[in-house]
Amino acid sequence: MAHPWTRPADIAAKVRRRWDDGSLLRAFGAGEEFGVLEVPVRGPRPGDIGDDLDAVRAWIAELDDGRRGDSRYGLVWGDIGGRHIGRNRIPTRAVLQTYDQAWALLGVRADVERFTAMLAEAESAGALHAWVLRHPVRALAVADVWPGLVAAYSWLDEHRGSGRHLREISAPGVDTKFAERHRAVLASMLEVGGSARAFVADLGLRSKAEFVRLRAGADVGLPASLSEVAVRVDELARWGLRPQSALIVENEITYLSVPVPERGMVLWGKGFEVDRIGRLPWLAGVPVAYWGDLDTHGFAILDRLRAWLPHAESVLMDRETLLGHRDRWGREASPARSQLTRLTSAERDLYEDLVTDRHGEQVRLEQERIDWKWALARMGQLR
Incomplete structure (x- = not known):
């Protein structure tokens, strides 16, 4: 059975923690003096020397060889033993006193050279140089x-x-795809939001135009010749339409199929892009209904919409609809598990049922799977 004594690999593992958390590189890059590292060495007890002297000698030789002439670490020795087995000198601590010893022990000299070059390249940009020092491992x-x-x-x-x-x-050497591919790192460097939208907005760049697609009834404010439009969000917000009701629908084909309420409109929500609709100021005082997938993400989108339009009501997102379509259930690949604070008590109960798999594992009822006659009957209740 192998003895639980400290090996050179154990010493390296202790020091590697200082590498992995970036503290060694950070201190080195900042020009700080090396802080002496001492690693306690667990060795044989006095009785082990008498029981297995050859193993003790081999262990001492392994630790001594691991020093590579003190290029990786030094050893502090101590005496153990007594009257019966005599006094014996064994290593009690490993000591590193220089960065060079740490780099040699960890085998990271090439990485340190790369890090030094990166710092030099960032020297002219003070904030970028500071970022490399704060995040040396991420920089590497x-x-x-x-x-x-x-x-x-x-x-x-x-x-x-x-x-x-x-x-x-x-x-030089950079295009849009490069910037998008490395957006998370660039956002950290620039101290802006990491999402695509926040990255552009926080930098004061121009976002790609966002559109809302809608179908409208009469007397809403669209030109009489148009029954459907896709309009930039900022322009639509200024248009000042006058719907008497609005239905926001998740699925595109359902959006195209559902009847438009008289003197109302149907808007394509497109999942979490529902924020675009929520920001339309002329919906604030209008009865709004939301119809999304009957799954955890559908309720998360409903919750998000209510951050903008607290009065929005859900339709066809109830227990009766879910249980009435068991033969059409699917499986939700990655269910949401967030705490949703804007649901009604009935919605919250059903959401919890879905989260906890009360009715089956990862149950979902996609909007387009709901029986159309069933859906139309409930759509009629909105008018």
Whole structure:
């Protein structure tokens, strides 16, 4: 049976924690003196020496060889033993006193050289240089694309508030796809939001136009010749339409199929893009109904819509509809589990049923699977 004594690999593992958390690289990059690292060595007890002297000698030799002439670590020795077996000197601590010893022990010298080069390349951009020091491990993970990231950072930082499209980025060796692919790192460097929308908005760049698609009845405010439009959100908000009711529908084909309420409208919600509709100011005082998939994400979208339109009511998202369509149930691949605070008590109960698999594992009833006659009967209750 192997003895539970400290090996060179155990010493390296202790030091590697300081590498993995970035503290070693951070101190090195900042020019700080190396803080001496001492690793306690667990060795044989006095009785082990008499019982298995050859194993003790082999263990000492392994630790001693692991020093590589003190290029990786030094050893502090102590005496154990007594009258019966004599005094014996064994290693009690491993000590590292230089960065070079740490790099040699961990086998990371090439990474340190890359890190040093990255710091030098970021020297002219003080904030970027500071980012590398704060996040040395994350910086090393993108070392292969570092020149491109520096160029992208410089262009984006210079063009804050310019109102230009991200597509207009003209940094050397950088294109839109590069910036989008590395958005999370660039967002951290630039200290802006990491989502696609927040990244552009926080930098003061121009977002891709957002559209809302709707079908409208008479006397709503659309030209008489138009029954359906897709309009930029900002322009639609200023249009000042006058619906007497509105139905927001998740699925496109259902949106195209459902009857338009008289003097009302049907809007295509497109999942979590429902925020675009929620921001339309002329819906604030209008009866609004939302019909989404009967699954956890459908309720999450409903909850999100109510952040904008608290008075929105759900339709065909009830227990009767769910249980009445057992033969049409599907499986929700990645159910939501968030706490949704804007649901009614009945909606919340059904959402909890779905989250806890009360009616079956990861049950979902997609909007387009609901019997059309069943749906139309309840649509009629909205008018």
